[in-house]
Amino acid sequence: MFLTVFLFELRYQLRRPVTWLFFAVFFLMAFFSTASEGFIGIGTGQIHRNAPFVLATAIGVLTAIGQVITTALAGTAVLRDAQLGTQELLFTTRLSRAGYLCGRFLGAFVAMVIIYSAMPLGLLLGSLMPWVPADKLGPVSLWNVIQPFLLIALPNLLFISALLFAVGSLTRKLFSVYVTGIALLLVWQISQNVIRNLDRLKLGSLIDPFGITTVDIATRYWTVAEKNSRLVPLDANVLANRGLWVAIAIGLFAMVYALFRLRLQGGGAGKRKRATVSEPSAPAPAPAVTTPQFTLSFDRPANWRQLLSLAAFHFRVIVREPVFLAIMAIGVINLLINVWYTVNQQDTVYWPVTATLAPSAVQSMFLFMVIVSTLYGGELIWKERQQRADQMHDALPVPVWVSLGGKCIGLALVMLLLGALAILATAAFQAIMGYFRFEPLLYAQVYLASVVPLVVGLVPLTVGVHALVNQKFVGHLIIIVYFVGLSVMSNLGFDHRLYQVGIPSSFTYSDMNGWGPYVPRIVTQQAYYIAVSMLLCVAGGMLLVRGSDATWRERRRQSGARWAQGGFVATAVLATIALAFGGVFYWNANMLNDYSEVRKSEKAVAAWEREWKPLEELPQPRIVGTTIEYDAYPERRSAAWRGTLTAVNRHDRAIDTLFVQLPATAARPQNSYTAAANTGLVFDTLEFSRPVSLVVNETGEGVRLYRLAEPLAPGDTLLVRFAARYEPRGFPNDGFANDVAVNGTFMNNSYMPGFGYNPQGELSDDDIRERNKLAPKPRMKSIDDTTARRQNYISNDTDWMAFEATLSTSADQIAIAPGYLQREWTENSRRYFHYVMDQPILGFYSFLSARYAVKKEDYKGTSLEIYYHPWHTFALESMLQASKDGLDYFGANFSPYQYRQYRILEFPRYQGFAQAFPNTIPFSEGIGFLMRNKGGDDGVDRAYFVAAHELAHQWWAHQVVGANAQGATTFSEGLAEYSALTVLEKRYGREATQKFLRRELDGYLQGRGVERKKEVPFLYVENQPYIHYQKGSLVYFALRDYIGEAAMNQGLSSFLKKWAFQGPPYPTARDLYAELDAVTPDSLKYVLTDLFEEITLFDNKAVSATSTKRPDGRYDVRLTVQAKKLKADSLGGTQDVPMVDYVDIGIFGDEVKGQKLGVPLLVQKVKITEPETTLDFVVDQEPRKAGIDPYNILIDRTPEDNLTAVQ
């Protein structure tokens, strides 16, 4: 019996064309996952396209996405009999419940396995394609695709099939099966969010039904070498996850088995039967009823009213369905999770301001809206046919545009309601979080700019596709493939918005600058999208099936009449709108703003490099003084500036040719998929104090070569006068140059002319260089290359220079540049500010202008100033405190602060960083100003930390700056991080620092796993953020722990004493190392080597700890620990090395609220020389926890097993 049902089901599934369509789609998705780099985008850099880790992730992701497409397969296995009305026949046979359910289930499950087996096949074949570069491929192995298929895909499919089978048999509604598919995606998203909290990695790993997060966690700290060679391990987390979901699958099936009865609906499990309506059985004679008078109208106004009434009808029908509640719940939960993590980032909590929440809410709804629109689009097109009301409907005197339009509007209303609910839920979230600064107007604007156009653009698109395709599954598939295709294309650099119909126009809302320049682009882009998708909908309407003949011939025949009855007019009107807005968009993006695909712009950069790199060593004068007049015209988003550069020939021979590099105006790659051009920038004049002739003028690349009539003799001075302006034109395709803003201008020295070829403009990624036929290039010059010491890493044409600036701006704004304010005045209703710096600075300066509120405080002779957006007052105290603590500590222990003021200036969230200019810190509104927590137990006070970090840069960059070679950031960023952490620790205690270091460790270990080129020891860091920030704080913190704070400070201050304001030649990390070496005792020299010169890892673990109470009331503790030391190579391959190291051993007593460790009873460094060591201690109080390296001073990939409970 079972076998019959099973084979019948399997044969049925395998005979359906749609099954093989799914197979083909999965095959192609898998194929491109390895055959193309843009598809899932994880096999990049040094990670092989077919690395086992990539294959496992691809299989996880593809099952997660795929299950949305194949939901119907398992879900309908039990529904089909009800739909086809065959259940009466089946259920009255000798068929047993077990035979029926198992047969159907396993039939569907095996069909799923067959479909998804296209994935390993596609992945394997994709990696064999001839165009995949050999160095991007690891060994091709069948087991590498089979293992993840068995480990990830099979349990996934079992669970998905069981869940959908259960939902299908219990609800007996196909639609609820679909909705379940979306809910599953949500669970995956939740698990991804859960692991943002480092304490919940295990939980996140457990709850992802697809096992993707599980693979993430299992491979979280894998290096490139491991990702390329290791299969996903069957560790405890992986087994727990797989086991859990297989168990749930079995449980679900058991539940179905228990509840299912071979009966018709009503007898079915838990299904409430609709009350039947009974009547008296005697036929009452039809009562004589006089038919009332009424008018029939078939004119246009009547049609329009019918359209609205149909819209209302569909709206009511949808929102009353119970499944809509489920959809709403999914939407709201998804949104709340997203906004929760918008305000809880890492260990820092932010205020839930509308400017961050509303866009995040809307963004989180995008995918959800696409799915809802797709599903309901299909439902609505098929509604009448499903209800068997189609014949009645099609014979009604209602034109197709009315019935189709009614559906579109009805669905749009439903989705607008969902959008409105999202907004309300977000506002409720704010209130629950205790934030009551509601901005209803902003919500309304976000709704109008984002939700409304999204919905109005999506609905006709999805409904149109379904109307055209007239095959529900295929329609769903086409829409999913379309959106996936768009994202793949944009990964590959094809990102013109004109062919991304359905993707919302991007924008950044800033409290400071409001909507900024985005509105015209939003309007144009969305109007174009809406018109295009409505055109598709009109096409759908033309060919919509009406009547009982669904052949193409008949549909085409009917379309003739529809075309004449309004189809033509609608097409003409919409096409005109699409052309008009598309044209406006094209004019703005391509003509005013020089759109370029990223690969094209890469070519241009490569050409620039090839042409001008040979002149890299051409001697050029050095800039020793800069005087600038900068006029901001915020209301026009423009600025004009004039300046004089004083340059001196510091070489020992004459300079005959000037290589002037102006900022390029041609398109430049912004990242690996978009390029942007700076078309609004114009250099009006460029004059020299000596006669010159222009030899080369490449405006797009910004290269100008001048021949000096008389060579500039060594020591001679040359003045350069220039005038430039920035006047934005229209809007670009993507991104906006927001450096000049209506409120919140922040422009830096990159807009000024410079001397010499600047290699920083070159393409840096080796993959990109290779496809542009450029040789790979080292990220930085060698630390031992003496030529590198001629330049600092901040600028290539300046050493230490004088700086003076006069700024003007509109009357209501304050304009700021580095230096001290000499005079402020008003002229022609504009405000002027004159700043002079009284000592030489690096060639790194900026101009800011905004409507600021100002907080000033004099602290021991230093003026502390914060310029902020008037209501962004949340973190001012933290920032001030950090400034004071830093000034005190750095001043006392490193060297005196070189300035008399320290200014923090808020700028709009278009960039998310703070940056240290001389005594001037532009600080993004997005990263600290909205911070909520107060530090300590509350989390990490990030505003405090960032303010202290930038202050520390006044020492580590602005006093001592590194040569432009490896290790430059070992001290600028590394020591800034360390210095900030030190004051943070003094202010908030060890526990807060601990939290921070744990995050740093995580960041470092993850960072090395996505290294694109090579990991280097800390001393040789090549501007790699995960090394100079994350590893930096770990390295210096460990060193301090070993040699003590006093020695550390002594080393740092003597480094400053020797090198402050020096250069060229500039110091390298070796010079710092020498100072640290001098203060490190011989017994600990190995620590310096481990930390700075090699990549050292530990694998420490507490094995067991027991304690017994002694007669004197104290406790004996016996602790067994394991320790292992490893050295890693540049790709993360490791080698065990013998251990002769001092490592902390810690024993902790009773818990302290808010702390993880408890009262320290004993912490001491013990020399560990064996892989396993047993130690005995005596402590005063009852021990609770004990272990090795309790504070995670050493870099350890499993830091959580360092402690164990004391038995």
Add this chain to the structure above:
Amino acid sequence: MSLVIDRLSKTYPNGVRALSNVSLTIGPGMFGLLGPNGAGKSTLMRTIATLQQPDEGTIHLGDLDVLAQPTEVRKILGYLPQEFGFYPNLSAETTLDHYAALKGVMVPGERKDLVHALLRQTNLWDARAKAVGGFSGGMKQRLGIAIALAGRPKLLIVDEPTAGLDPVERHRFLNLLAEIGDDVIVILSTHLVEDVRELCRQMAIINRGEVILEGDPASVLEEVRGRIWRKRIRKEELAGYQQSLRVISTRLMAGEPIINVYSDASPGEGFAEVEPVLEDVYFHRVGGAALAEG
């Protein structure tokens, strides 16, 4: 106004010839279209109801060319398909109101009155607030006819409305049809002879896509009057009679067959002439066609 069907033919892609050269002229009043399952009735009905195109032939409703002007036809059409369903969660009143609006009854007050009148007329008044998902077959049919009637149709097509109804429901439904005004062309397709006998002034029999008889029930009977003979026989004799005579129908009474035989003269002993009923015509024609072909 009358409905003129002229040489209508339709062959489905699978080769089934659903209509073959069908010509009919149907005037106001009730027209019965009789035929066995699969005779092409529904194809014909759907074609008249603008839902399907024939391969050949024309249909005219008064001045309207039905095939070329479906929109105009739909304005005066009421159509109750053989198979149909409703949104199960909506009430009868909402459902009817929805359809009334789509039929062009756009003044809200008038529509409300009309909906109420139709609900009373179809005896659904008491159940008007109930979800139609729980309706019995008869109630669904009555709601269907209420919908069909909502737009004041000049042409009403009801396809197999009594199929599956119990006798009570069936009567209730036929009574409803009987109330419809004389100026409306009503086409009732059915495979039940009684439906036609009770209601129709004009009728046609269709089988295998062809019209095999057309007329009013009374004159149609004339065709077989005096030629229908009946006899009660034993079971084992049946095969013999079927070979030697034109047995047009067989039914059982208390387990013994009674056969009706078509014959110009008495076919033999024990046969009694019976007053023909429409059924005899039907079986004679339908069975005849079958025999002719077989």
